[in-house]
Amino acid sequence: MKKFSNIPFKGTPEQEAQLRDWLRQNRDMQGVAMPALQKAQEIYGYLPIEVQQIVADELDIPMSELYGISTFYAQFSLSPKGEKDISVCLGTACYVKGAGAIMDELSKELGIEADECTPDGKFSLSACRCIGACGLAPVITVNGEVYGRLVPEDIPGIIAKYRD
């Protein structure tokens, strides 16, 4: 169940101007709500209530409808990600090749479960759907950088690279 996070919103006026500009230019696009939320998430990294309110105002779409959309799709995040976002592919190919053990090891190493962020805001961990790098299974991504053909023993070394 997705919830708005308690972490205070830190949006800048520049971000807001960028979003409002885009919304004004595209408000006549058919089915604009999804692309608008995608744009907003691209700008802010997540979709806190303040940002959804901007979208609702500019597009004249009820907030309840936007909330419905943002909670329906897995890609929309209502809480901020850690500085380093680690994603474990749990697609079938990776699963068959032991992605479960990779997830356990990450969880152990970071002290958090999937969909959580470390208290210092440094790392967040999540499971993702197949990213299509099945030839490299099992894979994880750290801020989009891909690590493949992993065994649990590789994990501490990878985390260490990002710790400082």
Next chain:
Amino acid sequence: MKSIEELNALRRASRKLVALRDGITGTETYKYHIMVCGGTGCTSSNSEKLIELLKAEVEAHGMQDIVKVVRTGCFGLCALGRIMIVYPEGVFYSRVEPEHIHEIFEGHIVGGNPVKKYVYSETLDEDGNVKPLTETDFYRKQVRVVLRNCGVIDPESLEEYVARDGYQALAKCLSEYTPAQVVSIVSQSGLRGRGGAGFPTGKKWSFVADGPKKYIVCNADEGDPGAFMDRSVLEGDPHCIIEAMAIAGYAVGADQGYVYVRAEYPIAVHRLRVAIDEARREGLLGRHILGSDFSFDLDIRLGAGAFVCGEETALMTSIEGKRGEPRTRPPFPAVKGLFGCPTAENNVETLANIPQIILRGADWFAEMGTEKSKGTKVFALGGKINHTGLVEIPMGTTLNEIVNEIGGGVPNGKKFKAAQTGGPSGGCIPASLIDTQVDYDNLISIGCMMGSGGLIIMDEDTCMVDMAKFFLEFTVDESCGKCTPCRVGVRRLLEKLDKITEGKGTLEDLDELEYLCNYIKQNSLCGLGQTAPNPVLATLRFFRDEYLAHIVNKKCPAGVCKALLSYTIDKDKCIGCGLCAKNCPAEAIVRTDYTAPGHKLASFEILSEKCVKCGVCMDNCKKIKAISKR
């Protein structure tokens, strides 16, 4: 481009750009084309770095007019990535490391001799001569229709696509055929939807109702885990989809199309964007295409991580900017689809066949395949198989050929157990049916389905109950919640499987599983729910003995289900080093007072009531191998 003559002129002028890749030299100043795979798999292992290094080498040698470095789409052999092919010889370098580039460039490009130690071993014959890739086991049985341009052209170059007869099919439709004739050619070819259900494409087009506004939708929301066929087409040959959608638009009378792509495919989205922009600039999209009365344009819409959006009505709801929930049918999309207008929706792979069918004729296409399944099918081979990657085979190829010849068999000397098709909607083909000819109807007759093309190979270490559970966890997660059979029913199925894998199952549970599966199949609103029980039904059908082992004997034969495992120390093998006990997180390992003959220290034992079955002890005993799990 304002006319077909201009298109033909561009084709003539561009031919020389790709001639070298057919082994024809002398049409241009370049002596070598170095093709580097820029598909998602190879890009994930940073093939970009190879391109950078190659370009630096070219520059350092002042060979800018002699060597061209091309980023292409997927070659198919993802397990061997990073991949690089050098033309005109067609030498295939596999698992290329950035450190190899200098040596390969000096030896092959400057010196003229392929550097054999980095050449893919299967492309070398006994005497060490390089043979064409098409003669390797992986490619020999493949027929490339959908993937004909993947790995051959630069996907971001319209000229290279046009050089390989690109947009000729569209030109042919506009100049020679009426819309009704196009529909009839597609019908005669026998092409069926490649998204999974296999509905005849020509029929689908013919159902599109009259109306002032109609749409073409390309379903590129490839959501089955382990499937990446559509992505590879979009990454390797994006113009082909644009051309096919324009043809579809002409056939059904639509002037606007949408491609709905998963947001998880950034490279595909980028290349498609580049291609659409270029097609628009060149007048291949827009008003009065090639001087005709036909106008057509395209837009991209990105998904946002909802599996159900691969279902056609949910996909349309999502393009409309709403929660991607499916709608009841009828009315079918052909009558009332996107924005309430008649809509034809086709999958990427289906569309990729269209230009070739138009150019080479319905009969040519219908000659490939089996009686009711024509043409080829692209599969994404994954899991426990040597040649992980993308293969395109004629319909009717046996599973045995796919796994053992093309796929190179199961690694580490393990036994083939089953192949999973169709992802969370599909079933599995057990080893006993390995000679099944793969086509739509054969797979359905064994309670399986073609699906979109994910083919996951499993060996003896895979527990089939656990596998079914894995897919149910996926569908529980992805159920949109609109209808009760799927939202509640699939969750109940998962609870039953949880119970069984924890060793608490009863025989009655099996009957209830079957009853519930059939109920969900019959009563769910959309394809997601209707097919969600398939993994359970298929494993129950072919691997009932594994379910029974979990329930009656409280054992997991594959040694996967944790709750049913037990770890034991062979007291005569144990040397008493204590490494296991030191690392045990649960302090479940203690020293006994037994010392094995020939050993100095007393053996250890595992207290089963304390053991959490994490397996750390076994990892610590890799040298001695005194610990086993059962």
